[in-house]
Amino acid sequence: MTAARATADIVVWSDFGGVLTSPLDEALDRVLTAADLPADAFREAVRRVADDLAPGTGCTGDLEALERGRISQAEWGRRVTAALAPRIPRIDLTRFGDHWYDGRLIDTRLLAHLRTVERPGVRIGLLTNSVLEWEPHRQALLHAAAPHLYPGLFDTVIASHVCGLSKPDPRIYAHAEATAGVRPDRCVLIDDVPANCAAALARGWHTIVHTCTDTTIAALDGWLRCR
Structure with missing residues (x-):
């Protein structure tokens, strides 16, 4: 050039x-419906995972570690699932992208x-x-x-x-x-x-x-x- x-x-x-x-809100609503999770509980779990990852990854945003390739989708999904306890999502969050893109x-x-x-x-x-x-x-x-x-x-x-x-x-x-x-x-x-x-x-x-x-x-x- x-x-x-x-x-x-x-x-x-x-x-x-x-x-x-x-819109992303529509996609999130579909995921939460499939997972049978309240929005507030899911967001809090994602926030807790982000806070736990921040010291090791330098990422502070809710999805930064995932979006910057610092953690795999599978590991992120396992951590979010654990953070949701005692709630148990009805979908496999280690395959979150499958549900995020569905529809x-x-x-x-x-x-x-x-x-x-x-x-x-x-x-x-x-x-x-x-x-x-x-x-x-x-x-x-x-x-x-x-x-x-x-x-x-x-x-x-x-x-x-x-x-x-x-x-x-x-x-x-x-x-x-x-x-x-x-x-x-x-x-x-x-x-x-x-x-x-x-x-x-x-x-x-x-x-x-x-x-x-x-x-x-x-x-x-x-x-x-x-x-």
Whole structure:
């Protein structure tokens, strides 16, 4: 990549879960229903596991150790199951990703729109907090949604479990910039988590807090028209 291209290009970075898929709250509700667990009890168990892992992993967020590849899904599931005692979940939490992705749908309209805005000078990237064991599910969803484009849907993919960083850590945005070869002001992030957008904004990125497909498409098109 030449320096001229790195200066000129714009990268539209999209999150995956909750942006290109159905909302995360819906997925969590399905998991909790299948597990027969109250939301508060599950969240408290996950928080306790995160607190226990923090001294050894340096990760403080609820899912950071899992998303940064510091612990396997199987070990995380065993710890959460133990933290839930005396409650016993009706599903195997060591295979959490199977349940997390069950019934998930791709927002094919937003995905297709991202492909239409890609052109010389505008690239599409994926910037996602992800888990190694969940990758087959993500790949299957994308392949089913756009088999004619898969696997070249994104010019650049930044996945937390690969780089060992996760949103909203500022270092993952710096890593994305360096990988794509663009300045912060040439990046726009579409994300459903306001804290992730706030961290990107602090680095000089442009951001779109995703709430629904229509508003995200309108915001993206408006931003690109001004570039």
